[in-house]
Amino acid sequence: MKHPSFCPFPFESIAPKSWYKGKPERVVPCCNMKTDVDDPMGVAELAESGASLSEIFNSEQFSKLRNDLANGVKNSACDYCWRLEARTGHSPRLTALDAVEDIPTLVDAPVLSKVDANIDESCNLRCRMCAPSVSNALRKDYAAIVEQNLPLPQYYNTKQSESQQDPQGVGVFFNLGNSYADEIVDLSPQLTEIKFTGGEPTTSRTFWSVVDRIDNAENISLNLTTNGTKFNNRFYDTVNKFGKRHFTISVDATRSTYEYMRYPFSWRKLEQNIIELSERCDADTTSIHICSVLTVYNMLNIRNLVDWIHQNNWFADIPITWKCIPDPHPFESVLDVRWASKELQQRCVTNLTAALDDATEHTEPALRKTIAYVQSWLDSPPEATLVQSKRAQLLQDTVTLDTVRKQTYETMLEEPVAVFLDSIK
Numbered sequence: 256m257k258h259p260s261f262c263p264f265p266f267e268s269i270a271p272k273s274w275y276k277g278k279p280e281r282v283v284p285c286c287n288m289k290t291d292v293d294d295p296m297g298v299a300e301l302a303e304s305g306a307s308l309s310e311i312f313n314s315e316q317f318s319k320l321r322n323d324l325a326n327g328v329k330n331s332a333c334d335y336c337w338r339l340e341a342r343t344g345h346s347p348r349l350t351a352l353d354a355v356e357d358i359p360t361l362v363d364a365p366v367l368s369k370v371d372a373n374i375d376e377s378c379n380l381r382c383r384m385c386a387p388s389v390s391n392a393l394r395k396d397y398a399a400i401v402e403q404n405l406p407l408p409q410y411y412n413t414k415q416s417e418s419q420q421d422p423q424g425v426g427v428f429f430n431l432g433n434s435y436a437d438e439i440v441d442l443s444p445q446l447t448e449i450k451f452t453g454g455e456p457t458t459s460r461t462f463w464s465v466v467d468r469i470d471n472a473e474n475i476s477l478n479l480t481t482n483g484t485k486f487n488n489r490f491y492d493t494v495n496k497f498g499k500r501h502f503t504i505s506v507d508a509t510r511s512t513y514e515y516m517r518y519p520f521s522w523r524k525l526e527q528n529i530i531e532l533s534e535r536c537d538a539d540t541t542s543i544h545i546c547s548v549l550t551v552y553n554m555l556n557i558r559n560l561v562d563w564i565h566q567n568n569w570f571a572d573i574p575i576t577w578k579c580i581p582d583p584h585p586f587e588s589v590l591d592v593r594w595a596s597k598e599l600q601q602r603c604v605t606n607l608t609a610a611l612d613d614a615t616e617h618t619e620p621a622l623r624k625t626i627a628y629v630q631s632w633l634d635s636p637p638e639a640t641l642v643q644s645k646r647a648q649l650l651q652d653t654v655t656l657d658t659v660r661k662q663t664y665e666t667m668l669e670e671p672v673a674v675f676l677d678s679i680k
Contacts (some may be wrong), residue, residue: 258358260327262336262348265320266361269312270371271302272452274387277432278302279595282311284320286452287347289335291574291586296320296332307438312367325362336570339582343627366420369437370439371450371478374462375430378455380482382505383516383656384548384590386410387418390454393424398422399659409589427486431461440468443475449477457485463493480505480546484520486528491535500541503578507547507564515667518660533573546578549625550590551649551676554599555669558606561622565613576617581628588647589652593632594645596675600633650679 264285271279272286279302281293285619286293292530297316313316317483336346354362378390389394397411397418402561411418417428441451449469456462456479469475476499483504494500506525507513513522532543545564561577568574583590592600607626614622634643652674653664667675 258352260324260329261352261358261518262324262333263351263355263358263361264348265317265324266365266370267367268371269308269317269367270373271308271431271435272371274373274375274429274431277434279308279435280429281310282308282333284317285347285351285518287335288332288608289409289584289586290332302461305434308370308435309367309438309442314559321362321365325375335649341626342631343581343624345627347625361372365535366445367442368446369448369450370442370446371452372431372435372439373452374454374456374459375427376454377427377430377459378453378482379453379458380520381518381660382482383518383552384410384507384550384588384625386413387424388414388429391421392424394418394421394424394426396656396659403659405655405658406651408655409648410585410652427459430459436461436465439465439599443469444471446475448476450480452480455482455485457481457490466493472493473498475499479503482517482520483525483528483532486532495536498540501544502532502542503544503546504532505548506545506560507550508553508556509559510556511667512553512559512669515662516550516552517665518662529567529575530571533571536573538572541573542576544576544578546580548583548590549579549581549628550583550588551595551599552590553593554595554603554629554662555672557603557607557625558610561607561610561618562613564618565610565615568617570613574615574617577621579621579625581625589645589649591645592629593637594642594649596678597633597636599671599675600629602671604629604633646679650676 268284269282270284270286271282273281282298282302283296298311298314301311301314320330320332333348336348339346376389376391378392381390381393381396386593387397406484420426446627451462453459455626473496475497477494477497478501478526479494480503483506507516512524513525514520547556564575592603604626607622611619611622657663664676
């Protein structure tokens with residue numbers, strides 16, 4: 256039986272997920288702590304004072320969370336998992352719990368052994384579900400939107416001053432500071448896993464400065480979230496120094512839907528990169544995941560991606576495991592499929608259910624979780640007035656980016672999705 260409240264993350268992991276002036280703005284045990292509160296752990300003052308990651312991990316706030324989770328108390332900082340479990344029966348907490356063999360040892364002797372660090376906002380893609388504070392390349396869109404006097408998308412309404420200062424999208428404002436980069440290197444002898452997210456880590460100078468200085472890489476599992484666009488000889492030489500490699504490649508769809516969402520990269524080039532990754536890393540010590548963000552845009556095409564993974568796994572040395580984030584960030588994002596029509600939701604469920612016929616252990620868990628999420632909104636739809644408002648914002652944001660990028664959702668997305676967007680007008 257699953258433990259009713261225990262979660263391993265706060266007992267072994269720390270995740271500094273945003274930075275300002277070289278100091279962490281948001282420090283949590285894991286990246287799944289999605290809340291409307293900027294500082295759900297209440298450690299902002301500690302971070303502002305220059306406290307180290309080790310000091311924050313051993314703080315009263317983290318200790319209280321550990322005590323709550325070990326004693327059956329559902330701490331509100333973890334509401335994301337509690338809500339998701341109540342609605343679908345699945346959550347990142349439960350997935351992480353599956354890998355834990357000895358809960359008492361973790362409870363009695365928590366040790367910081369895993370660091371999950373957002374590096375900075377350096378990136379080469381301009382994804383539809385992202386923001387200029389997380390991808391500096393999106394500042395090009397911000398500048399074009401302002402110049403054409405168009406309404407800013409939902410995701411663009413925070414940290415606007417940096418976008419105004421950097422219209423070419425080359426600056427980095429929210430980067431891991433030198434002292435914290437040094438601390439990660441210093442901590443490496445006790446770490447079993449280092450995870451890097453971005454932005455796109457492989458375009459970040461800070462990422463390379465950290466991994467190039469780790470001397471005991473052979474004892475560490477490198478967990479890298481990447482868009483899969485920058486695999487070159489330097490990349491392979493570096494990642495293959497680590498004892499294990501776990502790649503999470505952000506891919507949401509195939510063909511034109513992929514190119515619409517992960518602008519401006521080519522689907523064909525991405526295919527080649529993923530195949531090459533499997534060929535150039537040791538199969539015994541490497542795992543590859545594709546992680547998708549489910550949105551209105553890809554809710555029908557995502558079946559094609561799952562089919563592609565099934566076909567790839569027939570011959571690949573390293574089989575791909577599929578993961579899916581069913582609810583895009585931020586909370587109640589306009590891209591969430593909960594705002595889609597019942598017809599689209601039902602078609603999405605039908606498509607993914609049919610994909611179960613070919614599913615394996617690499618795809619079945621994510622398929623069932625995603626189906627459960629969409630089905631939950633079919634069974635219990637959100638309030639009608641809120642749906643109407645979210646749909647209007649979705650269309651506005653879609654048209655804004657279409658305009659500055661000279662794209663059209665009518666030609667790039669699945670026809671039923673385009674028809675749904677047309678119906679909002």
